[in-house]
Amino acid sequence: MKRVRASLIGLVVAASCGREPTTPVTQPVTPPAQQEMPTTGTGMPGMTSFDQRVRDLMRQYGIPGGAVALVRDGKLIYARGFGYADAENKTPVQPDALFRIASVSKPITSAAIMKLVEDGKLGLDDRVAPLIADLKPAPGAKVDPRWEQITIRHLLNHTGGWDRDKPNGGFDPMFQSAVAAAAVGAPAPASAETIIRYMKGMPLDFDPGTKWAYSNFGYDILGRVIERLSGMPYEEFVRTRVLQPAGANRTRVGKTRMKDALADEVRYYYPGAALNWPLVPSVFPGEGIVPANYGGYYLEATDSHGGWVSSTVDLLRFLTHVDGRASPADILSPQLVAEMTGSGATTCPDGSCYYAAGWWVRPGQGDATWWHGGDYPGTKGMLVRSANGFAWVALFNAGAPNSLVNELDAALWNALGVITSFPTHDLFSSFR
Template identity: 30%
Template sequence: MKMKEWEASFEAYVQRLMDDFQVPGAIIAVAKDGELTYEKAFGFRDREQQAPIDLDTVFGIGSITKSFTCMAIMQLQEEGKLSVHDPVITYLPAFRTPDEAQTKSITIHHFMTHTLGFPPLPSLIPAMLPSLQADPTADELLHHFEDQCKHPIDTFEDLMAYIEKLPFELLGPAGTEFSYSNEAFGLLGAIIERASGKPYEAYVQEHILQPIGMERTVFHVEELGEDNNTTMLYTRRMKDGVREVVRAPGWWDAPSMRAAGFLKSTARDMLRYADVYRTGGLSNGARIISGDSASQMIAPHVRVDLSRSYGYGLGVFPFSEDYTLLTHTGGLKGMTAQMFIVPEAGVTGILLTNMDDAPISNLTLGLLNSMFGRPLETQFATFPEYEVPLAYLQQCPGTYKSGEGDAVEIRFDEAQSQLVLVLGSDVFPLRSVGEDTFLFTRHNIDSLIRFVRHPEGEIKRLAFGSRQMPKAI
């Protein structure tokens, strides 16, 4: 394969990032019009054994699983077994929220677009409890969530019962507020099960993976038998104030939330899967969903921030005046992944790594910039300055906490008359780019945050990443 002009500089950039972040292994693969045009492995699937990576090495894909779940829903809609506008309680009569009227109004569409009105909840940790308890590297996480881990959430019924007992405030009426919800996607698995009459995993296997020819895509690596072309998992931890990357065997699992993020796959398989979105429903000679269903999946149903929207299990945002970027990331212990499709250019891509919190946004942006002839570190989007009154800035400070265990502090820097965002020991200046919206730059990637107010004007939450985090103090 002839080296393109951009490949050498891009690969040097990737190697620098891999070294800086101590990523043990990664593979990056791109196809144009369904034909593989670029593949490159970096590092090792097993650092200690120096085992190589190829297109068929199995990695975790985390939350990219969510798009498979939405694809299954669209198939069932085509068969007349459900509608995305059906109330959730039609299929899950035990589902409850803190507001009975809202419970009745939440539809499958609201689940698929993260607009059911849930703030981030702590359900995922007890849903993974047995695998966490078997993992020595999870001790700190288990200690942090000790109060939530009295009982595992093993079934869909357990998950609904857990949500019903949780004290939390809804973000707003269904359809009005975007906040990423693993619980919603876990329960989409239950809806697929009830509507199809098959276990969620079996449905995905029979109706998506097999027709596409994704022979090395599984929920459990044990399904691959004696095959050893599977990555070792690595995780980062602090030891004596120094960050180190340690070997962390053992895949985390959550039976009640597999539909939210527990598939494993390969670069070759994922390019085949991404083709469904490039072609409007086709891959490997099979029609997986109709053109209309594909269009619904990639439609920007809800605005996430000034640049990003969300479809069904996919992020949707402009990459330039000419191109749309369809994408989703995934992350869990021992994995960080990103899939992307640029439909107008016929381009699909997948990036897989074997460490959590790898710099996947930098890798993806660098790849896209390189392929489309832009400087390596050009941002996804740019925003003009926006004037904000001093009195408004002074309302924003506080600590914003997520039920998933994250905390962000906002401070007002008197000397600079500006807000700063504090993440652990890192402090980032905030630049106003819109009403209630600010930008900060971390690891050379621009990210947006938004303050969410009560109708009377008081700031009550922070939209950070894809989650709305309530103000604690």
């Protein structure tokens, strides 16, 4: 194969993973001694070195388990699990194990919004305020008049008016559950709707459309727009109109508590640390101190910006049905794929990429590379559609810096660069 490099190295900006809730580190992380690392799934000729590099990186970053899968020209040619889904019981990760995907959820929500556009129920430049007028702020709270300027496009592109990183007072309301609930007199933990009511009583940080600032909250609002215009719960609409038509039948919105985990869902860890470390106050009143990855934030309220649980296989099923390529057939029209990925605010330091509607996009090679990352306490993921016909996804059950993704990306393209003949099989039918 003539090697065509589509690496993201140097372009996976910090915001690409959403920089979800952080937890204070109270002791240094030391990767555990790990002599064995099981590998599941069918190997691909020429990628033995890549398999080993994945295992090496997981040891380096103290990650118990992960899964990586690769598509070429719409066919799943590689899907493997590495390490442990349950480290205590030595349960290996299967290639189609389920993981929290955090902000990799945003492309899913974007596709659902495009389905409403396709149905004629919504325009991307429609104002948001009338669509969520039923969500009232706390009694006596003053609503910033700039709410009336916010459009669907602003929310999709992170230009709605909220800046969680502003100096002296920036915050992400999606992880202020107790504060939001108390502010509007609603039950804790705060639902997605409660957080919107709370934020309606807070001033915007900038005029809508004038600045790019990554906003989980904007995608929270998009989830409620989907509910109001479809007449269906967010998860039901997305599964019915986006995921199931793409064959991604096992992808669901996750649950906060470990006891409510989905069948085949991995356990979540901290790099080199035990399951129950660090401990934080639970978002559920009266539950006391809990592991941050199982109660430090309310996963259900993050549904439309970070709440989905999926597998590498399901995510590639979704991606290959919205990627603008001929096979398999997309669930969106070419016009809507172009709307979803065609323009946005420049975000990469070198000016080579922009954030479109739920995707970072870097034009090149007569096409474009799209990607999105995700981070929560206990999980890290990355979904990539390259400009040269490949797509890949990696999911891990512990957090890690973006250097892991950069190194994994480099290892993958190095492995592909020496392959002269690719498999003709399609493994999608091998998985549920």
